[in-house]
Amino acid sequence: MLMWVRMAPPLPLIFFLLMIHGVSSAGWSVRYSPSRICALKDSTVIMRCTYKYPTGHQIMKVFWTKGPIQRGVKLQDLSKDPEYSQRLQYLGDKQQNSNIRLSHVTLKDSRMYYFRIITDKPDGRYTGDSGVNLTVTDLQVESPERVTEGDSVTLRCKSSCALTDRATFIWYRNSQPLTERRDRNNELLLQSVRREDSGRYSCAVDGHTHISPDVQLNVMYPPRSVSVLINESGVIVEGDSVTLNCISDSNPPALNFSWIKGGTIVGSGRIFNISKISSDDSGEYKCKSINEHGEKYSDTVTLNIMYPPRSVSVSISPSGVIVEGDSVTLNCISDSNPPALNFSWIKGGTIVGSGRIFSISKISSDDSGEYKCKSINEHGEKYSDNVTLNVMYPPRNVSVLMSGSGVIKEGDSVTLNCISDSNPPALNISWFKGGTIVGSGRIFNISKISSDDSGEYKCKSINEHGEKYSDTVTLNIMYPPRNVSVLMSGSGVILEGDSVTLNCISDSNPPALNFSWFKENEPSAVGSGQSFSALQSGRFYCQAHNQHGSQRSDAVTVTVHHVAGGNVIVITAASGGLVFIIIFVIISVIILFILKKQRSVKAEDHTVNEAINCSDCGRFISDLQQRQMSERDQQTQSLCSIV
Template identity: 30%
Template sequence: MALRKAGSVLVVFFWSVAVVMGQDGWSVTYTPQSICALRGSTVDLTCSYTYPSGTVTTTLWFTKWETGVEPEYLGQDPEYAGHVEYHGDKEKDCTLRIKDLRERDSSTYWFRLLTDQEGGTYTGSPGVTLSVTVFSPGLRVKVTGGHQDKTLTCSTTCTLTDNPTYIWYKNGQHLDESTSPQYKSSVSSNYIDGYSCAVKGQEDLHSPAVCVQGQDCNRVTYTKRRICVLKGSTVDISCTYVGYNRVKSSLWFSPKRSASWTNKLTPEDLTRDPGYAGRVEYTGRESETYEGPSSLRISDLREEDSAEYRFAFKTPNFEWGHSFPGTTLSVTGLQVKVTPAAEGQKTLTCSTTCTLTDNPTYIWYKNGQRLDEPTSQQHSSNNLVVLGHSADSYSCAENTTRTSPLLQCMLQRTPQCQSVPLVK
């Protein structure tokens, strides 16, 4: 089993057992063979390998396998750009990490290695089968039963194993935890109550809140569960809310700031937080309404703004709970990383610590001059291949945002370049 963190705690559930396929000293061990993971989570495809002799020259994972056609490494597939990371080595570990899982990531994945010996090519079969829950997010609450007695089921499209713990929320408050996906106790026909569920360790991937009866219960629905944006930019974090009675007041807050609250159990409005002074405003919020949109706008973003942000509201006789998970914001800078490509070439990668939201395009600069228009497919990706002997400086920018630092040394490996950072 593999447990990993990526921004927030993410847990992946597995079934089946390790599979070893090998011959004449070749083997690839997949642990496990089948994986069921929630949409939006991070999963590690864990495997190890052995080979008879020589030196490993190439390792790659792929999903498309045609007879007589050399498979394409996932890292070179635009569909997986920013979503896959090879965490293995060229000795025995071949672990692949896939981040921010999407439904289309459901597939069978194979690992392949090449050595410098004649006939030194091997692909591990039968691979790893990954199933990603098709719900967005991965969980849904189903309501069954009679008018008075209701049963709530935290539902997925593939079976989560290893007895995960389910967390239940009622009107935004933590209600109960159980290894059963069903919740029955204290569920009535009260129109005001909204229920949601999550898997422990992945609370940010909770289900949408549903009403036990009708559609008029209290609930909050966040537009996006995770957002990754650049340092110095502006972000809008949005939700819609429904109040069974008229909403008298509302606020946005961050649990990360609880140490500065007067009462650590009572969230405080971000507009009054000195750490956000002059950088926070609310949009789309109207008082004395039953429902509506609300957005938190944060400008001049800093890396320390990376946190979870939640919305709360009050009616004359009700307050939406503070424990219901909100939207997780990650703030990143841009860096240019240099890796070898074909002989005599280098690949420059415009790198971030998280995958930027909304499929950005990139602009590349050479010695301060823009290389091409952002609409060009050649230069709109986060990768650029250049001649390895060039002494030119390169930088990148996400379209409409600020540029990355310039590369300050030549691409060739001179003592001067080795003694200073590639990116300043």
């Protein structure tokens, strides 16, 4: 190519050669017919020529070559050129004419082509310099860029040169033939263009495979067929994300969109998004599509947002005070979409009923408590808050509770609590001991309780609906032994070998069961049990015990006298006076004297035995003195004188 540029002949020579149809020089001539060819891309071209050569020359070779021709450059046979060899065919006899057929021509094939003769003579080389000018063209559709619906439009099928062959044009829209009619008219007239005429237009020449590139015809028109597309075609549940898409047919495409809910603009743009949709977004929506040629509204679409129950509450009828025996109705109120049809009633943690209405006839205190309802639809469920049924009733199950369930000891503080089941709680409480009111208020306190507080107690509980007494409870006050004393079972003269019985008397609760006997000045007990037999002289006392304590008695004196080998026991109280001591001494001397002097007298022995066993020393002494005075008056007087 660079060599061709350097060796090209001057421009005026090339121009001259192109203007002639044939050249004759000294018996040489080549004529081309036609000298100019305008061929359609991918078509077949026939280039014709006739030639003459001088007499005496013999043809050695003829061939076609492509231009440009350059001096000093060897011309190449097209049949040997790889770009042409498969597409080139010789049709002439190579003696007087040499026509060629070139198929599937391309735009690169546009150039000058020449015929070359070679004979057997040294000067037998000749090229027909005028050549054939081949122009390969394609088709182009000429169309206005934009038209408006209703305009008249002309489309032209153009080529870069006038086709040599007679041409009949064919038109296509969107690759489909527009009509079967074929003529030489390279124009397509669209009168009163419609939006349906929009599309890709191309043209071709009948009998040829080449089709022009598509040209888009845009027919402008205002929005039409405006509609709303919802991305969720099924049920829309609260919390979903919903997209509304405004579908509009317009040219140019609408760029201005408005969204209207009811009569209010709520958004703009082709897409209207609602993230986490709520029931407040329910309603009718439409969009308005606008371009420079007009505007149009879509039909309305309805967003029906489904949601589970919410705002669940319970209403109570009657709404005032509820008294045992009344009839009560509970109503479960719920907001949901679709409306809830399934309801459950719960008291505490237990299901007690179903349905929107829950009725209780002749209500009792057992029906008191916290109630709630559960509202259910296919999208979920929700509980109401608790409502309390507070059923009023008079006191019942009235009882007394003591502060301590164990033993109550004298000196303790005791609290009695009046327990009452009533609604409203009883505020008026009275306390009774026996039939006497002893206090008021729920709590009755006794500080430093004593045995005098023992007895039966009860309380009376009162509210505005009635009153009731409790059962009685008994206060049994425990205390240790007190007022402990010794009781002697007998008195007077005790013969040798006999004993006197001492009894320990005490006041205690519970009664003392444990008694100990002591002799003064001796460290250890000398006996136990409530009774004690004294056999020797001394001062004796007892000590009484129960689980709450102990107390000792005053001491009593036991005196044993030895008379004629025997013992006579004289008992005096520790606190007795001198007179009693003297009387007992006199009696003892008299008894000793009589026993000693009249031991053989049976009647007197019997009398002495009675004296020893008597339990009332005073009566014994009196009887004895009377008998002695009557029978032995003188003897007795002598004894008394001696004393």
